[in-house]
Amino acid sequence: MSTLEQTPIGAPGGAAPAGVIHDIGYQRYTGPRLSRRHVVGALYGHSLRTAFGLGRSAKAKIFPWFIVGVVVVVAAALVAIRAQIGQVVLGYAQFADTMSWLVIFFVAVVAPELVSRDLGSGVLPLYFSRPLRIADYPLAKFAALATAVFLLLGAPQVVMFLGGAFTTDAGWSGVWNEFTDLLPGLGYALLWAVVFGGIGLVVAAITGKRAFAAGGIVAVFLMTTPIVGVLSVLPSTTANQLAGLAAPSSLVQGTGIWLFRDALVTNQEGGMGIGDFGPVYALVTVGLIAGCTAVLLARYRKAARQ
Template structure:
């Protein structure tokens, strides 16, 4: 009696392949530049709460509302009394405390969340160098801070332009006042963003990051007060180097003082040390950026 063949006793296949519609991507590969741009735009949106919950929008838009109301009030008062209440630079200086707290909330949202949730390996698995990630986040925060200060300055300009009695010459003169003010706002944004993002990148806990950012800015202020009352005149004039806030103000006084401030040195005496303030500001931004890049070279992927 012949034995059954192996084919006869082999069980029938039970597996079924289903086509569920997955297809290979055949579109253009946009590359590194577009990845950087997408990350930058996402960062700007994140700072202002776009694409996030309503709760995440409360604080950034509260700050935006406050600075906007102040700018509108200054423009309205100027239109009524016919005199400049505050220059564009003085407006930026007066909003510095709000900017500090804005950075303390925005910087952890940009970097601390990614550290805590562990998504950095996903970012770095694509054609995105670590330096691009850090620079895109930094540029996003700089842009957001510049918009936070520059937007209200633009409202102040529009209010002055529509109420000037000197015609087009008055509008032109006002524009010449606005442009240095926007540059000054950019200086605020660069210094505060570089420091804030560096501090926030050191921890994945947003509360610790926010506290660290506030501490760095606020704890340096008393040092300026102590140095400014020393008997040495040089120490008094160099005291502003001890705090990012006064460092920015001193740099603005030296670079654009006549264009920015109506009352001379805006309460800060820098003497002949203006170039020192400018050099210190450049070194601070460059150093903070370099440390930020070094930080992300060591982040595990």
Template sequence: MAPQTSVIHDIGYQRYSGPRLGRWYANRSLYEHSLRTAFGIGRGAKAKIFPWLVIGIVVGVAIVEIAVRSISGQTLITYRGFVTGLSFPIILFLAIVGPELVSRDLRDRTLPLYFSRPLARTDYALAKYAALATAVLLLLGVPQLLIYTGAIFTRTDGFSGAMKELGDMMPGLASALIQALVLAAVALVVAATTGRRAFAAAFIVGVFLITAPIVGILAELGTALENWTLTNVAFLANPMTLLSGFEQWLFGADGNNRMPTGDFGPLYGVGAVALLALAITLLLARYRKVAA
């Protein structure tokens, strides 16, 4: 029998004795990493294509608005109109980025690695939600700040003009915040249902686009039957029109873009809050049950 030649080597292993940064640091790191992922930062060129295409669209619209104001002094699009007018690129952004943030972890079964740290399941879900909501807010808010900066340099009424322009912009920024909070929650809870990113993206687009014809059908049915209550509440059926009705109730009609919500503005407010609460509740429930 051959002699035993096994040797135990002392490789100098030592226990970690440095600072334990804890749960807060883990949450912050996950949030920062997820926000960078949303824009493809720190990843390959392929991951940057779509997020930066959307950035190019929203910044391009802002540049066109600045040019029109500087040349003609006219307003091509209002601050609130900027938010609602770019709903389709934002939906596509959510459909691509939402699955990238959560579906990949489900598919690759990396959640046990996250939960082995001082990171609760609710922490993971809320950090991902905060990152996606921040990304949408940046997409809708930063171009408005660019428009504002360009506008105050083209105005001839000095400080009072700048303050008036600021008053015009604030409802636009508030609308951007509302859209970011609600749409990110809806998109993320849909994306968290599957580990297949293609399916998740299709489901997210479907939630926003398939419900749009329902609004049109209900509104036309209400008009045909002269049931104006049905016409006024029809816009509750789609998340985008629901939020538009909520914003109209808060800030009034945006120019000629008036939705026929009648006296049901408070109902749209309740609907928006309920949609946000339901989406976050379902998101947290999903990660309480997911296998670790």
């Protein structure tokens, strides 16, 4: 660090300096200038790490890794039971259905963590300075949360697949059959991830405060379930078959039954009948995802102007 003294023009030669310029070492950036794609990728990666508490305090890791531990332990238990009795207790896609209640609480905690802090602190204009665009921020957050939920449901299915592949007596044909059973399960997990991630982020972005956002997300998922129960006992068969449209969980299940009927046949026989309305469930699901994306984009356009 150096100190340079300057004497104002016109000052007497022996006069004391009128100002001091301190060279504190600022330099122009001479490294590589990365593109918008790299910025979005960094934001996505940071958000995905945040979802699991990576790079944060031990307290932030407790809940997400507790949920991860539960689903992995359940998957390992299913593998052990199958190895003992020689029969599949729970299929891959049905595993996602069974663990969906854990996904609700995972999203309720993680979604506010991803968006509420930035909304409340007023730093979004810094994010939206070039080359990041306004739409990039919510889409990167959406992708990160959906990826986190997909990993939460998909990784245990891979554990189940490995257990089934190594214990099969049918050789490579048995491994291939396990793999073809796994694919619908992963597709169904992706469906859960996109729908739940979109709804969770919308509620968190609109609510703002983390505590209120978490409660709002749980309320959206749990308070709509009784509506499905009421509609499903009406004397109208059509109302019964369309009842699942009233709640996110049953909406995903109805779409899953239509897309992965063979993998979810047990669930279909268990009580949720959609009749011939499978395409309706799929269209409503697509509309819900598109609506959540549109609301997120509108919310962050508004935040950028504040």
